[in-house]
Amino acid sequence: METITSARLGEALEVDPSQVRKDFAAIGLMGMSRIGYDACEVCSTIRRVVGFDLSYPAALVGAGMLGSAILGYTEFERYGFRVVAAFDRDPFKVGRRIGGRTIMPSTELGGFVEKHHIPLAILTTPAEAAQELTDTLVAAGVAAIWNFTSVRLTVPPGVLVRNERFTAGLAEIAYHLSRPELSEAAHAPTSRMT
């Protein structure tokens, strides 16, 4: 049996070993004195607690470049979801196939979500369409929206919006770059001696 200690996990995750042991205890993971934890059990328990061993159907809304990239991603199954349908308002895109799925017209979005009990919508539309489509999705009963647009969506309580904003990442990077003392031996913001 492959085992792993809280010390090794803490080192890899850059957290205190006590933290690992406490969190593991909280989700029902028990270790063995002098041995550590069963690696397989750690994996499967975390996957179960997080919800990755389920499979929810999801609808992709907005089949632009980003939407197409997501449709081409094949690993969703490992993380609890499967994209079962894709929608776009552009008549020229409707009917085309991307990543094995045929694009359906946005007018059918609400009906589809309601009929198939889709709990998650992946929103990759232009900003101006985001709120209106969100309203449609909420009315049709989605429980969560994975929002890739730059719009701050308004939803009723109980509906989860997870924002995937690029700006947070850019802020961290820009902040880091504007403080040269943080990065040694790398390209300075403005100029550099070679």
Added chain:
Amino acid sequence: METITSARLGEALEVDPSQVRKDFAAIGLMGMSRIGYDACEVCSTIRRVVGFDLSYPAALVGAGMLGSAILGYTEFERYGFRVVAAFDRDPFKVGRRIGGRTIMPSTELGGFVEKHHIPLAILTTPAEAAQELTDTLVAAGVAAIWNFTSVRLTVPPGVLVRNERFTAGLAEIAYHLSRPELSEAAHAPTSRMT
């Protein structure tokens, strides 16, 4: 002059008004008694502190679907960056133009980054190429890597890696969906009464 109070900001951001005032004081933003803060000053100061009013050149590495989507994104300028070049190892992609930029061969990546003092690389390659290209980028002197691959990159201290992993978002959503008590009136995980 347009003004805003810490109370209003706190409400919008869902944080305590004291928190807003403390953070503002920390970055040198001073408010006015009975009035609040100058909205323009708030904006510009935050942008300056975060680093969004600078403009760093960035190189995109991996012109697949996600890379193409990023090349098509025109708002980077507002967040401190401009994508000045794109690279791919596929000879069929090299020479093509995406979002106004001509794809260059990956073999020229290191030389380009070094010559133009590029501080940031946006990594959107397949997993198997990620670490090798990272090594090239680090050797060429990048200060930060915006990592869209699923690989945990190894870099020397001083180089910032910002991971943009989908899995974190999926984990939050899957966790939320697997706890029906959190979402009222929405589609239950498995079945639903209509």
Added chain:
DNA sequence: TAGATTGTTAATCGATTAACAATC
């Protein structure tokens, strides 16, 4: 003036870390 809001200090709260008996 009276009242609203800031800037800042003090109090609270929670999260992280340290310590250590129990275990194998």
Added chain:
DNA sequence: TAGATTGTTAATCGATTAACAATC
């Protein structure tokens, strides 16, 4: 056994919140 590691409690640390004098 001796030694390594857990599970858990206690101590520390930091972050959040409350309070309030100062201000206009």
